[in-house]
C-alpha cells in the first residue's frame with residue numbers, strides 16, 4: 614500500500630483530495646540549510662527543519678521567541694521558597710545551570726515506582742517529597758515554566774535517553790503504542806511520522822516526529838507553550854481516538870520511544886512550531 618492511501622487517510626483528506634506534495638520548505642545545499650545542519654544528525658531531522666523560515670527565525674532569536682517568557686518565569690520559581698520544608702529548588706540544587714544535562718536523560722526508569730518517570734514528574738517529586746509542597750498541575754504555567762527552564766539549561770546538548778536494562782519493557786510498550794492503529798480513522802502514529810514525513814496533511818507539513826529535544830514548545834496555534842503530552846492528545850484527536858491523560862503511563866512510555874528516536878538531536882527548548 615503506497616503512501617497515505619489507508620482507509621483513515623481517505624477520511625482525513627476526503628476521497629480524491631490527497632493533498633500531499635513531496636516538497637518541504639527545505640532547500641538542501643543552500644548556506645541557510647548548512648547553517649541549520651545541527652538539526653540533522655545521522656539522517657534524523659528535527660521538526661525544526663520542517664518549519665517555515667519564519668517560524669525558524671522566531672525560534673532562533675531569543676527576543677522573538679515567545680517561549681523565553683516561560684524560561685524567565687521558571688527562573689523566578691527556581692528561587693521561590695514554598696512548602697512546609699521552607700525550601701526552594703535553589704536551596705538544594707544551587708544554580709539552575711547545575712541541571713545542565715538532566716533533561717537529556719528523561720524519561721528514565723524509577724526504582725521507587727518501578728516504572729518510568731519523566732522530567733515533569735521528576736520536578737513534581739521534588740515538590741512533594743523534598744519541599745513538602747503541592748505538586749504542580751499538568752499544563753499549569755508553573756510546571757511548564759520549570760520544565761522549560763530545565764530544558765533550556767541543556768540547550769544544544771544531544772538527547773541521550775537509555776532504553777536498556779529496566780527501561781526496556783517500557784520502551785517496548787511505547788514503541789507498540791506508536792505502531793498501534795487507533796481511532797475512527799484507524800491510524801497509528803507511525804503512519805504519519807514514520808511513513809510520511811515531508812508530505813502535507815492539510816496545511817501541516819508532516820515531520821518525523823523527532824521532537825525529543827523540543828518540548829515544552831511554543832505553538833503559534835496554541836498561542837502559548839505546551840507540553841509534549843498536550844501534543845500527543847492533539848495527535849490522538851486528529852485520528853478521532855480518545856486521548857489519554859497527560860502524565861499517563863501510556864504517554865510517558867511513548868515519550869521514551871520518541872526521545873529515543875531523537876537521541877543525538879540537540880535540545881532546542883523552547884522550540885517554536887506552527
Ligand code: HEC
Nearest residue numbers: 700701702703704705706715735736739740743744759763
Ligand atoms: C530538599 C532538597 C531538594 C529540593 C528543595 C529540591 N530538590 Fe530536586 N532533587 C533533590 C535530590 C536529593 C535529588 C536527587 C535524588 C533523588 O531524589 O532521586 C533531586 C533531583 C532532581 C532532579 C533530577 C536531576 C537529575 O540529574 O536527574 C531534578 C530535575 C530536580 N531535582 C528538580 C528540582 C526542582 C525543579 C525543584 C524545585 C521545584 C527541586 N528539585 C527541589 C533534592 C531537592
Ligand code: HEC
Nearest residue numbers: 660800801802805817818819820822824844845848851886
Ligand atoms: C494523521 C496524522 C498524524 C498522526 C496519526 C499522528 N500525528 Fe503527530 N503530528 C501530526 C501533525 C500534522 C503534526 C504537526 C507537524 C509535524 O511536526 O509533523 C504532528 C506533530 C507531532 C509531534 C511534534 C513534532 C514537532 O517536532 O513539533 C509529536 C511529538 C507527535 N506529533 C507525536 C505523535 C504521536 C505520539 C502520535 C500517535 C499517538 C501521532 N503523533 C500521530 C500528525 C499526526
